[in-house]
Amino acid sequence: MAQCPDDAVIFFSKFDIQDGFWRMINEVGKEYNFAFVMPTTDDEPLQIVVPSSLQMGWVNSPNFFSGASETARDVADDYAEAPIGALPEHHLEKGTAPSKEEMNRLLATSELDARTRLQYLIEVYMDDFIAAAQAKSPEELKHISRAVLHAIHDVFPEGLLSPEDQPVSVKKILKGEAQWSALKEILGWIFDGETKQGTPFKEFQKLMGKLYHASIGAPAGRGFMTPLNHQLAKTPKKVWFRKGSPQRKALQLWKSLLLDVMREPTLAKELVPASPDFVGLVDASGEGTGGVWLSGKSKLPATAWRLEWPPGIKDAFQRGELTINDLEMAGNLLGWLVLEGMGVNIKHRHVALLNDNSSAVSWILSWAAHSKGPAGELIMALAIRQRVQRASPLTPAHLPGELNAMADCASRSFGYKTEWKCESNDEFLTLFNRTFPLPEQADFVAILPPFLQGRYKTDPYLVDTPFSERMHHITSFGGMVRQGCLGRGKQIRVESVRTAITAIAQTIALDRGETPLHNEAGEYHLPLKLMLDGFAKEDPPSEKKLAVGVDIPEHCCRRGNKSAAAKAKAIGDLILIAFYFLLRVGEYTVKATRNNSKQTVQFRGGPWTAESRTRFWLEIHLR
Template identity: 35%
Template sequence: MFPRNIALRHPAAPTLLNWAIHGCPTTCGPNWTPHQLNAYLTYGNHSSTHTPLATQAIQAETDEKVQAGICEAVPWSKIRLTTPPTLKVSPLAAIPHKTRCFRLIHDLSFSLHHSSGSFSPVNAFSDTTTVPHHSMHELGHVIPRILHHMATAPADTPLFLAKIDIKDGYWRMRVCEDGKWNFAYTLPRSDPKHELIVVLCLTLPMGWVDSPPFFCAVTETARDIMHAYEALPDLPPHPLEHHMLNLTKHDTALLHHPPSPLPSPLPPALQEVYIDDFIALCPAQHLTHLQHHSRAMLHAIHDLFPPPDITGSTMEDPISIKKLASEGTWSTTKEVLGWLLNGQQRTVSITDQKFQKITSQISTLRRRRRVPMKDLVKLQGKLNWLSNAIVTGKPLLGELDMFLHQHRHQTWVTLPSNILTLLQDWHLFIQQLHARPISVHELLPTSTPAYQGWADASTSWGAGGVWFGAAQPLLPIVWSLEWPPDIIQAIQRSHISINTLELFTILAHHLVLEAAVPTATLHHASVAIWCDNTTAVAWANKLRSSSCHFAHRILRLLTVRLLNNQECPFTATHITGEYNTLADFASRKHPTKPHAFLTAFTSSFPPPQRSFWTLCQLPNATQQKLFSLLRPQPLAMESLLQLNLNDSVFGRIGKTSSKTLSQCTSPSFQTTHCQPDSPCWEP
């Protein structure tokens, strides 16, 4: 790594130059005692390196590194009597790899348990004053930003994607002269009589906890340089650009003939970097657009990681040519960080390999009531990866996160029934995600809601709310539910809080809307819901609760309903109780007969001329399924998804839709199982 050209104008250039000349600073804790050093030398390497094939792989890779000048091999006999005080020797592990026999891991996190005690590894210490940890703060936002760009890019222009990988990126950044002694390992010996060889890493090792921050500081700078190059009107050709412009016939047909000269301004492209992967999304109409963005990316990378003909290194080009020819080509469909992105259809889905791997791991854990904690943590990481890109996945992690926190000090755990149910829900959720690619428009709330409603719950009687039209027409709807006796008793015993009841009401409120409108009007649309409980509003917006089991259940069902309807995330907003009078009336004790309730409600809140209130009554079977969410043993997700909302009853007072209550000579309560249709009026 050595900054040059435009990279020298970047504010980070002095820091990067210092690292390039003097090496990255390394602070790996106190010096090891001779006793600790001898203990690690005696241990040697992990058992996975003891096979002849693994030994050969380690020797071959070490020879390659020594020849490239990124490692030094020193006989132990030369430094035994004059051991540098900072020498730390950590073991190697040989992990099977899909593209080569083994991937060598320098295990700098290995704590050696000795008869005289445990020794702290290299990774137990990190100097926050010299390590740029802030360079990694954006990694978790890469996929959300990509999906946001896909959703907001011009719909009439195909979106092309490209990915460039840095080959052996850590090996291209040196550590300071004294730092090399912190990252040593020994070559495995087939015969104990052979000379013990200590290998010193002159560059950032893969296993060091602080290697990613240093490396990301450089790649994040390279991303900034890409934007600087894109702003230039004309860029010189790059010798590798032809790899990126080798488009398929399908993608070529989406482009027009290249204009002459280059149109100005260029369509804005999104440049992202995830550690060593540079990802670009470009809405392009001409091949010239893609050519310009290709040159900007390639020149920017070589400004931070110069090619071998400039550095004189025996290593290959920092840009992986092999991956550039396969993954670097501009395409409307591409796998990015485990996700399948379609820039033409604007959808995202998981790969078959990811689907098989995650569902297999879930099935294995569900069959074993007692499981290793590390396996559950690994699964949580995979599910958290899914939920980062799929908004509706977040609530499905709530109970698992809380369970892992409560048992974080245990090695083995017994899975309770609620966690087994949660894993079953996740299995169903992933199947749905794999079966249908998710439109990126479902992941962002729309600027204008399709429908708007107010909801409220009481601890004494029940829940209720009202719905109105917004961007879509809808006649005014009112609904209510009365708590069963066992729920009332649980409320009185403080087993169920008002916060939970309000969140439950938001779920029921949404189900009423599903029953009242065609499902097609909810596709890629969002709704607005007002509630006078701040906690329920926060849970609904985050789709997550940190402590409430009831909230986890409610949010799981709510978000799966959103997924099935292909809805955008809804917006929950707090409203003070004095302004929530319509929903408040429906949630307090009132006449339960439909005609009497509508008469009282219409008298208190008369609709405008030529309009009327419609009462929605969810089926009793649906209500009982919903109430199970507030009981100790809720129904399984498969059963909860089978809510027959088509049996919902809609009724109103009057003979015709054109007459109000006061105009009807003999008003009656008329019901229908059909979805109501009528001109809307706004509150």
């Protein structure tokens, strides 16, 4: 039932073995193990009963009988796999036919299940055979009945005790126990195959809000939200937490997390990120993964590690079942496990994981993945390990590929890159130490500047230029931009000047390590402030311009649709798309219905994406 669709109707039937234990004949010579003395009076002769069949009073009788009944169940499974209509008729199958009411229910659901293959389950408990089926026709139910009845008669032959003897209880068949029904009492339980209770979507939304609120004090819980987010995005009428489903696993993890959180107070160190105590560089390729652990604020022996992917992972990657983003996420999890295995105390410590894969960094940063692959489960595993270690919030960061060469060397040492291929770990360590010689207590902060300088040479002029000369160059550059000397020769406004000098300052800051525009208080240096304030006073006041009317792209789109030329249709479509992508969010100028004047209508309640704006236009104008 847990694996069937939410709108599926499941029918049940039950068969009972009559005198089950008495049908198990004892092995010749073993019957004396069950001999017993009949109770008699003093004047009656002694009577000893030697039964030839299995006795109910023997403690091992249920095990022996279950072996036979489960064999019959296996035979029934084999029979049920035969094509519909291939099994011969059974003389007791009429007692399994559903009632008229059940037949109408079956026919009503047949259209919904027209493309669904017959789903069934046959189980046995002692002498009770239970059959459940998600069927779309009476013939399919009859097929399962024949499979069970023929299997029972094959293992428990009829006519054993008398010519009229039947292994299946005919009395209970006549009472209707074998009749297919969506509502059936089985072993004291009421099974309802139609009225299944799910969680209303609004209740699920409330639950999600509570969980996100709880994640403020239990950050690891955010890592459990990916499967729940996927369910939330579907917006079903009811939500089902089926056994073994990712959503059910996520809720079970949440339950365990909340119980663990209530055992002791949560320290602020577990909630607030800070400068890392340990820094890990991680990378992954199609051949393997690896990285380096370095010291941050706390000392840590510089440690390089690598792992080759098993053949199954490599094959799945080659077939496209796994993406490089999935492998990078797995590498981050393995990198964390390596840090745990180094024996360092991670409790209340801050850890940074640097990676050149933006997707993996984004997943850890938000503790959620939009993809349906293994990323969600990898995030959950990483969140669990962080909670188990009681570590401070993990800090992921993107490191450009050219700066991640140490981790690249580890992940590509299995043949992805010929010059880095190593057959053994000793060979890999030799290559790594020769390529990246690191002190034992390698500090990431101390290593990175020389590492950058080896690839990006700092211009000595930037270092030695005095403050007054730097201000002179920057203000001169701003004046040239203002007059249009670097553009189309026309004077531009102050905001464009500010954008231009900010872009240049960012480039200088990357080389020098500090911005040349601002002082320690974060304000513009006085020469720059005076220049920009002067430009702002000279600029004319802003003029409000009427937005382009909706009727203009509407006209272009309709003209394109009426044209037989494909180019004209494409132009109309592109104008429409460009209009709704570039229009300011929330402002729409529409054509009046009685005159040619325009009016601006404010739509509130966004956010309005380009997709929703286009859909809005289509709903209003193309009805």
